[in-house]
Amino acid sequence: MEFFRIRRDIPFMRHALVFNIISLLTFLAAVFFLFTRGLHLSVEFTGGTLMEVTYAQPADLGAVRSTVAKLGFADVQVQNFGTARDVLIRLPAQKGVSSAQQSTQVMAALKASDASASMRRTEFVGPQVGDELAADGLKALAFVVVGIMIYLAVRFEWKFAVAAIIANLHDVIIIMGFFAFFQWEFSLPVLAAVLAVLGYSVNESVVIFDRIRENFRRYRKMTTVEIINNAITSTISRTIITHGSTQMMVLSMLLFGGATLHYFAMALTIGILFGIYSSVFVAAAIAMWLGIQREDLVKGNVAKKDIDPNDPNAGATV
Amino acid sequence: MNRYPVWKYVIIVIALVVGGLYALPNFFGESPAVQVSAAKASTKVDVSTLAQVQAALKTAGIEAELVALDGASIKVRLGSTDVQLKAKDAIQKALVTDAGNPGYVVALNLLSRSPAWLTSLHAAPMYLGLDLRGGVHFMLQVDMQAALVKRAESLAGDVRTSLREKNIRHSGISRNAQTIEVRFRDMPTLTAAKAVFQDQFADLQTADAADGAEFKLTASIKPEAARRIQDQALKQNITTLHNRINELGVAEPVIQQQGLDRIVVQLPGVQDTAKAKDILGRTATLEVRMVDESAEARSAELGTGMVPFGAERYLDRSGQAVIVKKQVILTGENLTDAQPGFDSQTQEPTVNLNLDAKGTRIFRDVTRENVGKRMAILLFEKGKGEVVTAPVIRTEIGGGRVQISGRMTTVEANDTALLLRAGSLAAPMEIIEETTIGPSLGAENINKGFHSVTWGFLAVAAFMCLYYMLFGVFSSIALAFNLLLLVAVLSMLQATLTLPGMAAMALVLGMAIDSNVLINERVREELRNGASAQAAIHTGYDRAWATIFDSNITTLIAGLALLAFGSGPVRGFAVVHCLGIMTSMFSAVFFSRGVVNLWYGRQNRLKTVSIGTVWRPDTGTALKAE
Numbered sequence: 001m002e003f004f005r006i007r008r009d010i011p012f013m014r015h016a017l018v019f020n021i022i023s024l025l026t027f028l029a030a031v032f033f034l035f036t037r038g039l040h041l042s043v044e045f046t047g048g049t050l051m052e053v054t055y056a057q058p059a060d061l062g063a064v065r066s067t068v069a070k071l072g073f074a075d076v077q078v079q080n081f082g083t084a085r086d087v088l089i090r091l092p093a094q095k096g097v098s099s100a101q102q103s104t105q106v107m108a109a110l111k112a113s114d115a116s117a118s119m120r121r122t123e124f125v126g127p128q129v130g131d132e133l134a135a136d137g138l139k140a141l142a143f144v145v146v147g148i149m150i151y152l153a154v155r156f157e158w159k160f161a162v163a164a165i166i167a168n169l170h171d172v173i174i175i176m177g178f179f180a181f182f183q184w185e186f187s188l189p190v191l192a193a194v195l196a197v198l199g200y201s202v203n204e205s206v207v208i209f210d211r212i213r214e215n216f217r218r219y220r221k222m223t224t225v226e227i228i229n230n231a232i233t234s235t236i237s238r239t240i241i242t243h244g245s246t247q248m249m250v251l252s253m254l255l256f257g258g259a260t261l262h263y264f265a266m267a268l269t270i271g272i273l274f275g276i277y278s279s280v281f282v283a284a285a286i287a288m289w290l291g292i293q294r295e296d297l298v299k300g301n302v303a304k305k306d307i308d309p310n311d312p313n314a315g316a317t318v
Numbered sequence: 319m320n321r322y323p324v325w326k327y328v329i330i331v332i333a334l335v336v337g338g339l340y341a342l343p344n345f346f347g348e349s350p351a352v353q354v355s356a357a358k359a360s361t362k363v364d365v366s367t368l369a370q371v372q373a374a375l376k377t378a379g380i381e382a383e384l385v386a387l388d389g390a391s392i393k394v395r396l397g398s399t400d401v402q403l404k405a406k407d408a409i410q411k412a413l414v415t416d417a418g419n420p421g422y423v424v425a426l427n428l429l430s431r432s433p434a435w436l437t438s439l440h441a442a443p444m445y446l447g448l449d450l451r452g453g454v455h456f457m458l459q460v461d462m463q464a465a466l467v468k469r470a471e472s473l474a475g476d477v478r479t480s481l482r483e484k485n486i487r488h489s490g491i492s493r494n495a496q497t498i499e500v501r502f503r504d505m506p507t508l509t510a511a512k513a514v515f516q517d518q519f520a521d522l523q524t525a526d527a528a529d530g531a532e533f534k535l536t537a538s539i540k541p542e543a544a545r546r547i548q549d550q551a552l553k554q555n556i557t558t559l560h561n562r563i564n565e566l567g568v569a570e571p572v573i574q575q576q577g578l579d580r581i582v583v584q585l586p587g588v589q590d591t592a593k594a595k596d597i598l599g600r601t602a603t604l605e606v607r608m609v610d611e612s613a614e615a616r617s618a619e620l621g622t623g624m625v626p627f628g629a630e631r632y633l634d635r636s637g638q639a640v641i642v643k644k645q646v647i648l649t650g651e652n653l654t655d656a657q658p659g660f661d662s663q664t665q666e667p668t669v670n671l672n673l674d675a676k677g678t679r680i681f682r683d684v685t686r687e688n689v690g691k692r693m694a695i696l697l698f699e700k701g702k703g704e705v706v707t708a709p710v711i712r713t714e715i716g717g718g719r720v721q722i723s724g725r726m727t728t729v730e731a732n733d734t735a736l737l738l739r740a741g742s743l744a745a746p747m748e749i750i751e752e753t754t755i756g757p758s759l760g761a762e763n764i765n766k767g768f769h770s771v772t773w774g775f776l777a778v779a780a781f782m783c784l785y786y787m788l789f790g791v792f793s794s795i796a797l798a799f800n801l802l803l804l805v806a807v808l809s810m811l812q813a814t815l816t817l818p819g820m821a822a823m824a825l826v827l828g829m830a831i832d833s834n835v836l837i838n839e840r841v842r843e844e845l846r847n848g849a850s851a852q853a854a855i856h857t858g859y860d861r862a863w864a865t866i867f868d869s870n871i872t873t874l875i876a877g878l879a880l881l882a883f884g885s886g887p888v889r890g891f892a893v894v895h896c897l898g899i900m901t902s903m904f905s906a907v908f909f910s911r912g913v914v915n916l917w918y919g920r921q922n923r924l925k926t927v928s929i930g931t932v933w934r935p936d937t938g939t940a941l942k943a944e
Contacts, residue, residue, distance in 0.1 A: 003785075005933050044886075052759075103754075104595075120759045126750030129457070133885070140883035147875040155868065189818050192880055192891045199876025200829060203869035207836075210865050238839040241785070242832040245778050249828030252774030253821055258766040260449075261821050268825065 004237040009229045016285040023282050027170050030177020037180045042187035045134055047093035047127035049102045056116035058084040067113050068106055082259045086120070093127050137191050144195055145169065148202050156209055157297060159290040164205040167283035168198050171274045178270050179263075189264040197271030200246070204239060204279035209287070211235050213297045224293060228284050239276055247272050320855050320919040322912055330912050333803065333904070340806040343432035343443040349383065350402035351429035352409060353569045354422055355391040361421040363390055367413070374412035380405050384429075395429045402426060426587065427569035444809050447816035447890060450764050452757035453586040454594055458555075458747040460579045465551040465745035466496045466544060472654045473522065474498045475675015477537070479718065480518050486511050489532060497538040498522070501529065508533045548579065551745045556581055559598065581747070587757070595749065604650030604738065607642045608684075609692035609708055615641040632696060634705035642694045642705070647684055652677025656738035658731040661723050667731040668723040669707070671738065678718030686714040695738065707734055767820030774824050775801065778831055786838045788928035789914070793834035796910035800830050803901040808894065816890035826898030829873065833906035837862040838929060845932045851924040859911050866907060874899050 043050040053064075064087055065078045073091050081088035091102055103122040110117040145165055152161035175194055179186050211231035219227065250272065254265035354371060356363050368387045371394065375382055382405065384395040394409070396402045403426075410424045428451075430443050448455050474493045477500065481488055488511065489501045502508040508526055512535065515524050521543035526535045539547070556573055559581065563571045572584040588594055609615075610629040617623030618631060619639050625631045629641050655672040673681055684693075694708040709722045726734070779797060782790035804823060808815060841858030849857065877899060880892035918924055 103752075118756070119754065120756040122752065122754040124749070124752040126459070126748075128459070129751050136883040136885065140879040143879040143883065144876045147879065148872050151871060151875065188884075188887050189821070189891065192818065192884065192888045195876050195880055196825065196873075196891075196895065199873040202872040203832070206868045206872060207865055210868065234843075238835055241839070242835045245781065245831045245835065246825070246828035248777040248781065249770075249774035249824045252777060253770040253824055256766055256769035256773055257821065258762070260763065260817055261766065261770065264818070264821055 003240070006233055006236075009226070009233045010236075012229050012232045012280060013225045013285065013288060016281065016288065019281040020285055023170060023278070026174055026177075030174045030180070033177050033180040034173070037183065039176065039180050039186040040183045042185050043090065043123055043125050044188050045130045045186075047125050047130040049091040049093075049106075050121075050123040051089040051091075051103055051106060051119065052081060052121040053087045053089065053107075053110060053117050054120050055085045055087070055114060055118075059087045061087065063113065064089070064110065067109050071105060071109055073102070073106075093125075133188065140191075140195055141172075141198075144198055148199070152202075152206070152209075155206075156213065157292070159287055159292050159296065160205075160209050163283045163286035163290060164202055164209070166286055167205060167278040168201050168275075170282060171201055171271055171278050172198055174274050175267050175270045179267070184263050184266065187263065189261070190267045193264045193267040194271065197268060197275065201271065201275030201279060204243075204275055205283040207235055207238070208232060208279055208284055212284070212287075212292070216294045216297050220294075224288065228288060232280055232284060236280070239279070243272050243276050320852055320915045322915050322919070326908075326912060327916075330909055333909075334799070337799075337803045337806040339436070339439065340441045340809045341802050343430050343436055343441050344805060344809060346431040346433075346443070348428040348443070349395050349397070349431045350399045351396060351427045352394040352402060352406045353391055353425050353427040353429075354394075354409060354413065355425075355564075357421055357423045357564045363387070363392055363422070367422075368392055370412055371409055374408045375405060378404065378408035380408060384434075393427070393429055395431075423564050423567050425567040425569040442809060442812065444805070444815040445812050446760075446764070447814045447819070448584055448586060448753065448760075449755050449817045449887075450760050450767075450815065451586050452755050452760035453584065454588045454755075455585075455751070455753040456583040456594075456598065456749055457576065457751035458581045458583065458598070459750045460552055460555055460581065461746045461748065462548045462551065462579050463496075465547060466539060467493075468745070469547050469654075470496045470498060470539060472672075472674035473519065473537075473539070475678065476718065477515075477519065478675055479678060480514055481511060484510070484514050486514065497536050500535045500537070502533045502535065505533055508535055511535060552579065552581065555745065555747060559583060562598065580750075595752075598747075598749070604653060604706075605646050605696045605698065605703075606648040606681075607644075607646055607694050607696060608688065609694050610641045610643050611691060630703075632694075632703045632705050634708065640694055640705045640708050642696065642708075647693075648673070648677050648680055652680070653738065656735045658728070658735040659721075661721065664723070666723050667726050667728045668721050669726075669731050669735045669738070671720040671722070673718040673720065675718070678716070681718070681720065682714060682716045685711050689713060697738075706738060763817045767817055767823075771801075771820060771824045771827070775827055778828065782831065782834070785930055787930045788917075789838050789841070790930070792910050792913045792917070793831065793838065793906075795913055796834060796905045797827060797831055799909050800898070800902050800905035801827060803905060804894070804898050807897050807901060813893055813897075814890060815894075816887060818887045818891035819894040822891045822894035823898065826895060826902065830898065830902035830906055832869065833862070833866045833902060834910060836865055837907075837910070841927070842929055842932050845927070845929070846934055851927045852918070855914060855918060855927065859907070859914075863907060866903070870899050870903055 053059075059080070061078050061080065065076065068076045068078065068089060068091075075092045077088075077090040079088050080086065089106065091106070103119075103124060107117075107119050107122075148168075149161045149165050152164055172194055175197065176186070178184070179190070208231055211234060212228055215222065215227040215231050219230070222230070247269065250265050250268045253261050254269065257265055354363060354367065365387065368385070371392055372385055375385070375394070380396070380401060382394050382396055384393070386393055394405060396405055406424055406426060413422045413424065430437070432441065432443070470493055474491055477498060478491050481491075481500070486507055487503070488507070489503055491498065491500050493499075500511060502511065512524055512526070515522055515535075515537060519537070521540055522537040523540050524535055524537045526533060528534070552575055556575065559573050560571075563573065563583070563585065568585045568588055570586055572582065574582045576582045583598065585594060610626060612626060614623055614626040615629055618625045618629075619641050621639065625641060628645075629643050631639055631641050634640055652674050653671060654674050657670050659668050659670045660666065661668050688711050690711065692708050692710050695706045696703045697706050698704075707722055722734070775797070779794035782793045782797075784790065786793060801823070804826070813819075837858055840862045841854050844854035844857050845851070874896060877892055877896040880888055881896060884892050918927065
């Protein structure tokens with residue numbers, strides 16, 4: 001089998017401007033939704049109590065809601081979770097009430113109204129923990145961005161580092177935009193998925209950049225645009241196949257992982273799809289706008305045909 | 319060109335054998351078990367306890383698969399959960415004679431079914447996190463400010479005593495939050511007092527200021543002393559929690575410090591959160607009372623007479639009755655510290671107590687009037703009292719530093735000090751995070767995680783085999799080897815496996831195949847450009863390596879960030895993620911090359927490699943490279 005039988009280099013960069021405008025619009029839409037709708041943060045970030053209760057028969061949400069409301073908790077959210085028999089109850093953090101008692105109290109009331117109610121999971125998070133988690137999440141994001149930029153700047157050149165990080169941060173924002181638009185729950189595992197995607201899709205850009213550098217060495221007559229087109233064309237098969245394989249794993253999580261892994265797998269799916277797009281169209285295009293040229297990458301040793309093993313720029317090739 | 323030297327194969331074989339051995343315990347599963355451990359510092363679990371357990375099982379007619387002494391606990395492995403409950407009852411009856419005051423914790427547990435020879439290699443299955451086995455998780459915040467205020471209060475008392483001893487007249491000592499303020503009428507007295515501070519209170523730093531007509535000396539706790547106090551408070555709270563949790567009968571509780579002022583408590587298998595919370599939040603009280611030494615009390619102590627009016631009968635830890643008066647002299651609030659030590663003259667083991675100012679004053683008065691009599695220190699928990707120690711008063715004790723000595727071993731001194739300290743929490747705590755996972759959810763989560771990994775793996779392997787033919791088979795073998803190594807490393811490290819950890823495992827497998835795709839695509843490309851079969855394999859692997867390295871480094875940067883800043887579920891994810899990237903570099907490049915070399919390397923006149931169709935654009939026809 002061979003999926004990709006490409007005769008000529010595909011002119012990916014011909015419509016770079018159009019794609020970049022599309023990217024910009026998607027990006028702006030994501031930012032817009034992030035600001036207008038906001039993320040639906042999980043209990044881990046907001047603080048409060050989360051309870052998962054399961055019933056023997058399909059649960060009557062209205063009854064559950066009124067039972068909990070009778071206890072005097074404000075702003076209670078009750079929803080189905082997974083199946084009709086599973087109910088998710090969310091109580092916001094309350095001052096004064098020892099939060100640890102909340103779940104016990106609610107459970108007792110639910111049991112009293114329907115004996116088949118049984119507790120599957122409770123989670124209580126104090127408000128101070130939530131703030132810390134958000135801060136730690138941002139720190140982790142900053143660490144990844146700075147770490148990857150330094151690595152790429154050393155390994156390639158600053159223009160590539162900037163291009164790759166813009167392309168991949170654009171992925172991150174778009175994933176979060178999806179979560180904001182659909183009001184999917186943004187929890188700690190989702191945050192982990194977002195950061196994992198960031199590290200993963202930078203790979204993609206690295207592979208293409210590697211190839212661009214190799215092409216600069218090899219084809220001395222080609223223009224920059226031609227070189228980029230050739231690099232993307234010759235790596236596209238590998239790009240699609242690896243992402244396809246990773247996506248198969250993620251799909252398996254989406255299908256079998258249950259509710260806990262659902263949004264985690266969702267974030268990965270969006271991340272993988274946009275990862276391909278952004279490495280091909282965004283990262284390479286930005287590098288092009290930034291004006292990469294042969295001299296940036298092939299310093300002094302242009303004449304060398306064989307790759308010197310001690311050459312720090314000795315490229316990886318695909 | 320495609321041959322590995324022997325030592326490389328040796329490395330591969332060793333990795334296979336070691337990986338296989340340590341991953342193996344995970345496949346045996348777990349059996350219900352009963353675990354016996356000591357509930358108190360004074361009871362020991364040893365060979366005699368083992369014999370007791372064996373005898374108890376024999377009389378009850380229960381066949382155990384395994385009864386073994388493992389460190390400080392006895393583990394009994396049983397066939398089914400029914401037998402497990404029966405065995406627990408039988409052992410409990412035999413070991414715990416006094417239900418109100420148990421010496422041992424008899425708890426239900428799960429034990430790996432792996433054979434003894436594996437266990438003797440320290441090969442144990444991965445430790446399952448709470449989300450996979452069910453249980454309760456608490457995070458407690460220790461109120462350090464309260465600990466410091468408490469310490470400042472007791473220091474204020476000490477300052478008062480010291481100034482009086484040195485005859486330095488002051489016009490008032492007060493504690494303001496964490497600082498102590500002392501007022502003086504004139505400057506020379508203040509200077510004299512300052513000298514006392516420097517001499518006797520190493521933990522305090524002083525600053526003086528004129529305050530109207532008077533002079534004010536403000537003493538505050540030095541930062542390094544504050545850090546030490548906080549550290550001690552945290553340690554003491556952890557000790558206290560340990561003692562209390564023992565009562566819950568949890569087989570493997572985790573009680574750990576997290577950060578500077580937090581404690582994480584994990585109780586696998588516990589479902590009754592209300593009781594757990596109750597026990598964590600309970601306060602024990604310590605009381606000092608006089609022993610009633612009247613003739614009636616003496617006879618009551620021997621069990622021949624009635625307990626006299628105004629007195630109560632309590633047992634000490636060896637079961638000896640002690641008759642104490644009802645009047646309470648001091649409570650645990652006045653006790654600031656208890657440490658084991660040695661008498662400077664006799665070299666006997668001692669327990670050294672520190673009392674606060676109020677306690678010191680009362681203690682001095684009481685000891686002056688009762689030289690030669692006995693005094694009892696009682697610990698009340700759950701409304702039940704126990705005499706910790708009942709020493710004879712030898713002299714008047716004035717300085718607030720009390721030494722209990724005589725007929726004690728070092729171990730006993732340690733235990734007593736621990737009990738006295740553990741009686742109360744050094745600083746109040748608050749639950750700031752709590753998670754309960756039901757046992758059915760735990761089992762479900764294991765299934766879900768397992769299915770995700772299995773189906774994902776099969777899908778990827780099937781695709782690789784179809785697309786890359788024999789090279790795809792090699793890649794799949796390498797992927798399986800990666801999974802084996804990852805499981806083995808996680809088992810060796812005894813890392814906690816959680817559901818996000820299983821997700822990371824699936825994700826890492828999905829990403830690890832990237833390396834093999836890179837290699838296979840490169841080999842195809844070399845073939846397409848007309849390289850010979852052997853040369854294509856060689857250059858394919860060589861050229862792909864740099865890219866694989868680059869891309870793994872960027873993924874690793876993200877993984878390390880998660881490890882450094884993540885907590886809870888994120889950390890579980892990050893550990894597996896990072897380890898998986900490392901093992902994938904070994905398996906996808908080094909190991910898969912080994913397999914390829916073994917297959918193709920010896921064929922000198924190799925014409926074709928089975929790597930699927932290699933399509934050549936110039937001819938426009940697809941050449942089957944087989």
